[in-house]
Amino acid sequence: AQSVTQPDIHITVSEGASLELRCNYSYGATPYLFWYVQSPGQGLQLLLKYFSGDTLVQGIKGFEAEFKRSQSSFNLRKPSVHWSDAAEYFCAVGDITTSGTYKYIFGTGTRLKVLA
């Protein structure tokens, strides 16, 4: 079965430091990959997505992610973290259903804390 693993449940970084959130997926075909952010009391906001092509994708809020097929990974990065980045981050893969549509399979999330 398709799955997404986010090995880090919690990560704490200092403001201004760099950030990398890990995501590993298990998917037979070419994966469609997403990173979402969930701020407290909010819904999920799409940060970036990878469908094909350039393996380094740029997203909103200064985030980027790199797709590495050999490692089945899609790690999220940011060179300099801001206090407002404190939130929960979810990696997801699009999984095709029997009707041909896609549902998303989410990882368990990584909660980011930013120290002033």
Added chain:
Amino acid sequence: DSGVTQTPKHLITATGQRVTLRCSPRSGDLSVYWYQQSLDQGLQFLIQYYNGEERAKGNILERFSAQQFPDLHSELNLSSLELGDSALYFCASSYPQAPIDEQYFGPGTRLTVT
């Protein structure tokens, strides 16, 4: 703001009761998805509707049902509620895109079963 609205924002009810959660998709979107976010199960896909018809089913309990109306809003009905149904329920919507629809999420409805 994603453009997807969900009501109510919070819901507190007792075990054995039935509730209805409502979702209005973004203007122009034809698909509605329901997800459940709980502490022990994480974010799980429940069901998808496309233009009024059920398209895909995930880990949705038989006590739960959904429908999508002609105006494309959707309702998720939860019955015979148990303590374990306490969770955040998200609705997402999308329009047909290639190669995969991008889903836009609402703010969620937090259900507490006491």
